[in-house]
Amino acid sequence: MKLAQGATRMGTRTETIRCATEIRPVIRSDAGLVGSVIRQYGSALSFVAAALLASLTLQPLFPHPFLFLFFAAVMASGWFGGTLPGLLAVLLSTVTVEYFFFAPIYSFSIKPTEVAYFAAFVVCSLAASWVSASKKKSEVALKETRSQLQVLVAERTAALQQSTSELQENERHIQLLTEVIPQQVSNPALERSADNATAAPLGRVLAEVLELTTSVLKCDSCFVYVLEKDELVLRASKNPHPEAVNRLKLKMGQGITGWVAEHGRTVALSQNASQDPRFQLFNDLPEDRFEAFLSVPLLSRGRLVGVINLQHRDPHRYTDRQIRLISAMGLLVGAEIELARLESENLELSARLETRKILDRAKGIMQRDMKISEQEAYLTLQRESRERSKSMKEIAEAILLNDEIRHTKKDA
Structure with a gap:
């Protein structure tokens, strides 16, 4: 009571x-x-x-x-x-x-x-x-x-100055887009020649994407993730992070980046990005403590090819114009990234095939000269590779070179 x-x-x-x-x-x-x-x-x-x-x-x-x-x-x-x-x-x-x-x-x-x-x-x-x-x-x-x-005059003058400033900035952005990014014109001739075109290396394309993005929208951090086998792999960063680039991998739907990739929608957080329920810590990067976060999907013909993240250390309000501009860039560079990624995969597959051919020839020579089986020849190449700290391809190339020299002496 x-x-x-x-x-x-x-x-x-x-x-x-x-x-x-x-x-x-x-x-x-x-x-x-x-x-x-x-x-x-x-x-x-x-x-x-x-x-x-x-x-x-x-x-x-x-x-x-x-x-x-x-x-x-x-x-x-x-x-x-x-x-x-x-x-x-x-x-x-x-x-x-x-x-x-x-x-x-x-x-x-x-x-x-x-x-x-x-x-x-x-x-x-x-x-x-x-x-x-x-x-x-x-x-x-x-x-x-x-x-x-x-x-009223002061308000109109300020509005006019702001409009003039935005117009100049838009013109600068358009000039950058037209100079750095090739025009992605959808036509039958381009589609027929796309498979035969020689793409730029993926690393160089991603470096150009970083340069263009950071020149259009000044930021403290910029990450580019590329979709590879249902995983988002960190392939480029404005700030040097050798411990994370080409190693950090995210699943679809994991963190803000994974959410953007899964839903194909842009996320813009002006402050307290780490308090967002979708946010996750992955590699304890300094950027994880930044305030503002802008994540935009990279698309090619409607398919996701990656995600680009821009971050600001202090609170920063992303305007609708900035979001539209970065989204448009995502559409433009998406095809370039996809083409470069496919070309890199083709080069990697070609290198593997060439290595396999060299290994097969070396195993054949070892089977002929040493009277051993194919499995034994393969295990011998593995053992020599470990002992000499050389790749199996280098050991196989040495065997082929030695066999060629031997045949040359016999012919002489």
């Missing part, structure tokens, strides 16, 4: 504090408004009082009531205070003039001969107040309009 009562009192105290916090700005605002009103009407009273003192001092010098300073007080009240303080000044001036300057003096009665003069004073005071207040309103409205115009 005590705990419940304590919780109730604590809740009441919290609610009281919250209400007081919410009411305080309102009280402050009301106090400021009241102070402004007091200043406006107080200035009207001050102007009329000053006019009265000055007029009483100067009145002995003039045969008729000296009322011109009251017009100045009315105009000043209308200018600094507005319409209502100006009307208040008119009222105060009227009462003051009638009491101190029109006969009988120090009385609120007035001679019939002074009525026209007094009425003219009242009308002129009202006119002066109205003109002054209207002039002030017009000037304030003009200043506000000028300020709004200046703000």
Whole structure:
């Protein structure tokens, strides 16, 4: 029960504090408004009082009531205070003039001969107040309009400068794309010659992709993964990582990179990339602690060939234009990477086939000269390769060279 009562009192105290916090700005605002009103009407009273003192001092010098300073007080009240303080000044001036300057003096009665003069004073005071207040309103409205115009011009100028900057940057990106990446035009002649074309080595193509990507979008890290036998292999990096390049392999759906490869969709994280539920640590790279992460699939004719990752050490918001640009690059370089990868695989297969032919010839010579079986010849090549720290191909080439020299001597 005590705990419940304590919780109730604590809740009441919290609610009281919250209400007081919410009411305080309102009280402050009301106090400021009241102070402004007091200043406006107080200035009207001050102007009329000053006019009265000055007029009483100067009145002995003039045969008729000296009322011109009251017009100045009315105009000043209308200018600094507005319409209502100006009307208040008119009222105060009227009462003051009638009491101190029109006969009988120090009385609120007035001679019939002074009525026209007094009425003219009242009308002129009202006119002066109205003109002054209207002039002030017009000037304030003009200043506000000028300020709004200046703000509008500044906003339009900033927008124009930003548009000009983006246009220049787009032109630079387009120039880079057209200079570095060959045009991927889909036509029958190109498709027929694709199988016979000589592709650039995969390493050189990936180096060009890295150079182009980092020149288009400045970043602190850039990785290029290539799809090989249902695995994503890290094949290129902006920052040197010999322990990871050509060794780090990801499965489809593994980490953010694997998710992008599996779904074929771009992922852009402006900050706290390591907090994303799809994120995984693989090789304890420094880039794993970077804030911003942009991952884009590389496609060739609708098929995934790899993934390119860009990272920023600090938080960085990737704009829609940057994402579209990198995605377009992914489509353009995807075909080049696929062609280079296939060419590298063909070269590797050709090298293996050539090595196998050399090994078969060497085994045949060993079977003929040493009277052993093919299995024994193969095991002998393996043993010699281990003992001499040479590849089996090098051992086989030495056997072929020795056999050729022997036959040359016999023929001589």
